[in-house]
Amino acid sequence: EVQLLESGGGLVQPGGSLRLSCAASGFTFTKNAMSWVRQAPGKGLEWVSIISGRGGSTSSADSVKGRFTISRDNSKNTLYLQMDSLRVEDTAVYYCARIDQSTSDNFDYWGQGTRVTVSS
């Protein structure tokens, strides 16, 4: 059974940093690209960042480019999101999601999410 379990969320002040983790199990981790998607309070889903299966290729939304870094440790089956220079508008529930290997353009499994609150 595919499982994605996020952790690392919490309360941080503006300008601060946080690292999110997503522990994956139930599938061959290196075979799937992975992504982070967030949902701010009262808002819809917003794609944040994506990384290829072996980690050699990444891309991020303009709203986080230069501040957030996606990475993965395939030896630990874990996805990360390093968030620096956090802003109030980064407050959201952050989900990790697996890219469907057969289609390469949709998410077939999601985690339950971890909440990040940026506030002074």
Next chain:
Amino acid sequence: SYELTQPLSVSVALGQTAKITCGENIIGTKNVHWYQHKPGQAPVLVMYRNSNRPSGIPERFSGSNSGNTATLTIDRAQAGDEADYYCQVWDTNVVFGGGTRLTVL
């Protein structure tokens, strides 16, 4: 940039058919995917590549995509279908629609 337009809300009577649309210029040339998202839960893929149902998704769910509109159709709507529904495409990167709140009356 590519933007997907969804109605903010759709209401449907119990047992009737709900249609949720996702619009953008020539969306019919793209693969559209749909997610169901209930409060406090992980989003769930309910339709991929326009009209393909993942295993475990009831046959009541169907999808279509043509011209400037993609549509998710839910037949015989049930109370358990109440959720937010998001369409998604891949342009230069991932794009989500704004989401539609489905209410079953």
